[in-house]
Amino acid sequence: MGETRYIDFSDAAIRAEAKDEYVRDLRDHHYPDLRFRYLKDRRRGAWYTVHDGKWQKAADWPRCGCKEMDARLSSIQLLRTASDRPDAVLRVLYTVGDVVSWYLERHLNAATISKSRKASCRSLAKNWLLPRLVGMPVDHLNTVTLDRLLVQPMQAQVAPATVCNAYRMLSAAFRTARRLGLLNVNPLADVRFTDFGLGRLRPKGARLFPRDVGWLMDLLTQRLLKSPGPCMLALLMLGHGTRIGETRQARWDHFDLNAGWWVIPAELTKTRTRLELPLTPAMMALIRWYKAQQNKPSVYLFPGGHGHALTGPGASLAIASLSTGAWSSHDLRKLARAGWQHLNVNYVIAEQLLNHAMPGLTETYVQGDLSALKRQALEVWHGVGTSCVDGLDLARRFDFIVNSQ
Template sequence: MAKKPGFRTLGDVVEWWLSRIEGDRTRSEKYRASMACLMRKHVLPRVGKVALRKVDRVTLDDQLVFPMHQELAPRTVQKALQGLRQAFAMAETQKRMDSNPLAGTTFRDFYKGKLRPKPAALSRVDLAELVQHLVSVFNAEPAKGMLPLMMLAHGTRIAETLGARWGHVSLDERVWVIPEANTKSRREHVLPLTTQVLGLLRRYRAALPDARLKTAWLFPVRGGAGMALTSGHALMREVSGRQWTSHDLRKLMRSSLADIGVDHMVGELLINHALGVTTETYLTRDAMDRRREALERWHARLDECGFADAHGQKVAVPALLKNDCKPEAAGDSAVSGISTWGG
């Protein structure tokens, strides 16, 4: 295979590609970190020194794919191969090599079994106990319990939740705006704020130390910076006792929505999954109203499990609303004349 000066081995291509994606802010921090770890820990030690002229499917199978299958889950092997394909494709596109030895190669060339999704660690039957546990953590240490409660309440990803600022929360509009730069889909995501969550935010803000109130971040750490993703995962491990992850909270929220009568498409909108241009166009006109009603139902369901002990609001909303019913709030109003929380 003809090659350009500079690339002599498979490792040269991979290291060059990693140097590009590690500085690419259009990719999530989680993707960049996990791919760099995977390639440097598992791929480069096995095939990094293979000369480019010797790179083919047989070499990959013998020295990389088959050995990795003996130690790692199929999806991890698949991700490693995807990284290699992306590295070689980018090099070819930029004319850094004359031909791509991995062109047309797929994971199915090496693996014929079923790729099963990782089973969820939390199910609907765990909801009541989970809510009570998170509420007790929040009441004891609000700075520790707020992150998992916000994720369970909205089904957001941990990275986009940690990226929240007080300026993203509008009291006048009663919405939480997640900027496109913080979302996996790279499009702005707007979530209605229910009476329950507004009450939770007030209690949480009142409990923060004065030094952390001066920062713009919703989840600040000592010194004023926003909590890092690694710290967020460490917090989740501590709160869960390593029994579940942040993504399990998102899965549980999504799977529970059908139980309380939320339409499938509205549920997908809430967790910011793409539905396709036609479907999203159809839902645009009343999408926010439907999202708000769905979250009011969901948070009413959480109230049945003890959520009210964290937010302190009285909300007269049954979880299973009839289609023609409108939720009504009782007790303290969530409406405020202040446009945002500031910061």
């Protein structure tokens, strides 16, 4: 058992006491609930605080110095009191790497965040944020250091949108840590992405337009028999404006082919809002035909391996097999929205079909059941269209299927 010695806590005093190998623990009368213990390598140590009468590790030294520990002590004790796991080691966020790692763990454990969003955050942290900023003390982070160490290296290799996503994740991490009292100051509070001079980010331009409906539907009609999976994936997205993640995970029990509804559960949607889509007679006929073509029974319309749905990369490859890279799954969704606009579909109806998050006032005042209007919009879109714009004309193009049902 080593000796416990009382000192006035300072980093210099801790280094001085490290020379006496008989001293194991350091205490300070000004901090009765705080203890310092040397590790085997006496150039390093750990801070411990008291919770429910037991000493629990709070941080590592010298990564977390005396001043930093003093600043964090009240927050750590408060969080331990409120924690549902008081025995867990609570981090002191001393470096940018601490903040990013803490935020990433918190993000990955959130049930409300989609798998794709979690994967994106994990990738940004692993490939950019941690390699570039891991050891930087929080109080050294500012616009200049962020631009030199992260923004400039990223913009030389990736698109501005990816740089912006990395910045937004880092900014969210610091903002959340500050709100929870884990940081005294948010060094990015007054920093804006536009400060880095990369210009305003603009949405990616569409590669499919309403004038392209004719040749695109010709392509899907010609390829359907040879490639039913990719074509049906594209038809569902084009027909309803759904996202690729929602569509590739569609299950047969999401479809009511008698009442004519496709219900996408909230956990599969980006907005975490249940989406109910009317099915037109022609689309139902196509879905019934497609089900009859499946060789192996599956709960999914687009099965992947090992009993799971088709993966995100697999779905993108399926679309690429049709487009040869000229357009993407998101272009199908954009085309549906543009088509509805040309068909004079009401703005709110179109936004509900896309399952976009509604602005506050719009959501407050639009409370009624708009099912009939959504069905009417899709019947026009799936039909011949108008004199101004072509519809998908499913019944004529796929008459060999629709008329055989």
